[in-house]
């Protein structure tokens with residue numbers, strides 16, 4: 001039986017590719033405007049899943065990307081999950097990019113762990129059986145162990161593509177210790193000054209004359225990778241390339257594209273600058289197939 005895939009608006013670009021690539025996935029596009037008859041001019045979102053009643057006992061995956069519209073996207077996701085819950089369907093949710101993933105701990109009194117709350121609600125209220133996440137910012141945090149999360153990483157694919165073009169001898173680094181925790185690639189000491197700027201210590205590894213590949217989970221403002229470039233240049237790296245899973249914020253992506261020798265960026269978020277397709281990774285994961293060409 002085919003796996004049913006229900007994409008939110010932010011994941012339509014991936015659903016289209018998945019549909020073209022495999023016959024084992026059936027895409028059910030939700031109706032977001034009452035088949036053209038009516039809409040809510042005040043900005044509220046309408047949602048209908050035409051065949052919701054027939055989805056019991058089927059493998060149903062809701063595919064979502066937390067950008068470009070993190071807030072509207074969450075409402076869309078919730079409406080889909082509400083409809084599935086009403087119809088006794090227990091789905092899986094696949095986040096190509098997890099929204100609010102950086103708000104993953106409480107640092108000051110009065111804050112909340114937004115990422116955990118969302119996961120908690122999916123698992124315990126909506127009965128989501130499994131939550132797939134590509135390069136989650138909170139990968140490795142203690143609290144995540146309580147939930148049915150399955151981590152997927154685009155990093156091996158990014159590294160494979162970089163090696164194909166720049167040879168085997170690239171020195172890979174993470175721009176910070178969080179990156180090191182997630183990928184096990186050695187990280188730099190980084191301190192955030194504000195939303196746009198960071199401080200970074202010089203690496204203890206010798207970069208002189210080397211091709212350096214910085215691996216990060218996301219580009220937001222570009223501040224992190226701009227600083228990394230500056231430090232690597234001063235450390236006499238010959239060539240500096242960037243390997244990034246999520247292109248969150250287009251102005252940040254442009255800055256990085258302008259100065260780096262090459263930016264490898266996946267399409268977990270629908271961005272023009274994306275040059276690495278992750279649909280085979282999705283197919284492999286949800287259909288448990290080992291050998292999809294990447």
Ligand code: R5P
Nearest residue numbers: 178218219220221222223224
């Ligand atoms: C930080 O912990 C993240 O892994 C990224 O390095 C960071 O969010 C990138 O943001 P920006 O591009 O604004 O520096």
